[in-house]
């Protein structure tokens with residue numbers, strides 16, 4: 001386990017998008033909760049289920065269980081209660097599910113056995129650009145749609161949103177100070193964007209007012225993942 005590079009309130013959430021539990025856990029063996037938080041998404045949850053999440057929670061990591069629920073309010077509420085009761089730090093829904101859905105999710109977390117779980121809403125996926133968004137949402141830009149869904153999420157009483165760091169500067173002026181802006185699509189200078197369209201570097205993102213940086217491939221697929229993580233932490237210290 002690495003103890004070097006301890007940071008107060010780590011800002012990087014490492015996305016554990018592995019198809020193999022042993023590889024994921026041997027990477028996690030190199031980490032500790034002082035240098036990053038962890039995200040478990042749809043792939044690992046589908047493959048390895050709640051037991052994998054519980055393993056990370058037992059290792060004292062703050063876990064973001066990223067299942068992006070989007071369904072009728074009753075179904076999402078029950079899913080959010082079940083997710084919160086795994087003892088995770090953060091969960092999410094899609095803001096485009098609407099205000100009644102988000103309110104039902106908020107109430108379900110509040111009445112769960114783990115009410116401190118943070119609940120955030122995805123606005124516009126960071127893999128979408130304006131052209132892709134217009135195919136599904138009509139004549140609107142990603143920036144406009146993010147703003148609209150951010151306001152709806154504030155009105156619904158959630159803790160924050162997932163957006164791109166590119167929108168963070170504008171959003172910071174319209175959301176409450178303690179509202180969380182959680183941003184994937186983070187790419188250190190020179191790294192491959194892959195399927196991400198709305199990207200920023202860690203430093204630019206923090207300067208724009210982001211609360212937490214979600215980073216997957218630039219760390220997990222690096223030849224020395226810990227070195228990249230420590231470099232990112234240093235760049236935003």
Ligand SMILES: O=C(O)c1cc(=O)[nH]c(=O)n1[C@@H]1O[C@H](COP(=O)(O)O)[C@@H](O)[C@H]1O
Pocket residue numbers: 015017041066068092122124125126127162163184185186194196214215216217218
């Ligand atoms: O909710 C998310 O975490 C999420 C929302 C979004 O808009 N874009 C996005 O990339 N993500 C997740 O963030 C992670 C980004 O991973 P990398 O692109 O490998 O850094 C993936 O696990 C995605 O599922």
